[in-house]
Amino acid sequence: MHSALFGLFLALLPTGQQSAPVQVLRIAAGPAGSDSNGAFVLSEERSVFSRSTDREVIVFFQWEDLPGPHKLVAQWRSPDGGASVTSAIDYSAREKRFGAYWKLPVTPAIALGTWSIEVTMDGRPAGRFTFEITGAPVVTPLAKRPLTEAEVYERLNGTFVVLRRSSADGRELDPAAAFMVTPGTGQIYTVIPALDSADTVRAVMADRTIHELTRLVAFNRPQQWAILEAPPAPGQALPVRSEAVKIGSRCFSMEGTADGVRVLVGGTITGQAATVAGQPVVVATFPSAFGMPGAPVLDEYGELFGMLGAGMPGDSRPVEHIVAARGDLKGAPVIPFSLVSTQPTAAPVSLAALRATGSLMPSVVGGGQVASGGFTRAAVKRGDTGPTEFVEDFSVRDKLIGILLNWAPAERLRGQAVLLVFDADNKLLAASAPRKVDFRKGDYVRSTWQVPAPAGAGRYRIDVLIGANTYWRGFLRINP
Structure with missing residues (x-):
């Protein structure tokens, strides 16, 4: 029987609802690891190990x-199917996401297989989790640090x-973000909702220019990404995962x-x-953002793999509607950068x-001209206050949609x-x-309208204009 050393690692991540049975988020193995800023990190990940090295x-x-x-019990099994060692611990998790690691010593006499x-x-x-122990040295690619x-x-x-966003009447709107993958090319990447509902968009660069x-340059509204033309800038290119x-x-x-404040935020990929x-x-x-x-x-190796969406791809709501757009995601959707990087320059x-x-x-325009407004199922009678x-x-079974604005x-x-x-x-x-x-x-x-409900399921936008100016905007969803 080979002894096993047991260690625990608690990840300080946000709370949420329980999944039953146990939801396994990740299993990985490596020859070494350490605690780094509150997270356990393996030196490399592999499933083949050598008893000689x-x-x-x-x-x-x-x-x-x-x-x-919780009671956590781990049982190692050797190649012949025998139980090598069992480790048990009574453990109290402070958050809904937590982890544990177990160590198996590799000796010259350990069984191969x-x-x-x-x-x-x-x-x-x-x-x-299964892994192989061999007698020959394991050749592994150079591990990323x-x-x-x-x-x-x-x-x-x-x-x-x-991105500083403003309206035609000079109001400052909610800011958004963007980034340059290769600063020397002068291309800025962002999401389409950052450009919607804004008449002027200004980029505040790293040097505050x-x-x-x-x-x-190019965009895809259903996929939510956009590429803007900007002056070339100094700086190193971002490696892409x-x-x-x-x-x-x-x-x-x-x-x-x-104003130049920039804050690093760390988080975890919690779902698809x-x-x-x-x-x-x-x-x-992101627990704190x-x-x-x-x-x-970026991933933990500093490689780019996506950009944060305002909502899910296909959702047309702009930045100002971000809370509603993200709904019950309990996080931020990540638009895959692989969608963008394969697009030709236009x-x-x-x-x-x-x-x-x-x-x-x-x-x-005219922020504050409409005190409140929204959609109703029942008709609002004239004079009803x-x-x-x-x-x-x-x-899709609804025939009419009511719109009510309080000016x-x-x-x-x-x-x-x-x-x-x-x-x-x-x-x-x-x-x-x-x-x-x-x-x-x-x-x-008070103003009211009734319009026929759109025939197909999906998300729709309604604008109310006086003259050429939009004074109110709302979004609704037709469910199947």
């Missing part, structure tokens, strides 16, 4: 389960860009302000939300032209009001008949 096998498990007390380790948690299966947080910060800071961005990232892997991103063009859209959870739309996401087109054709959403329940989800103008508004209905690709589907309005400063006026 390796001194131990470390197998790391990570799970998601209820916080609180296929070994395994099986783990149970409170009597429930919690993962099994995980970067320190200081190194990751330096790498991100050199390519990170803050500011450049107005006016031309788009070649393989898909695994659930449970550490990740890093950055948040910042137009969808697949787009054959590429997985994973979810990154929300995740800035358009920001790059002739740039101006953002103004895209706004004029409706490819990009115009901004909502009571509270109204707003909803955003409808069914509280800060200045006089008059002209022809019209309501427009768009699909997720910004295609105009319907328009109401123009309605003459004259709202005086200080008035409190």
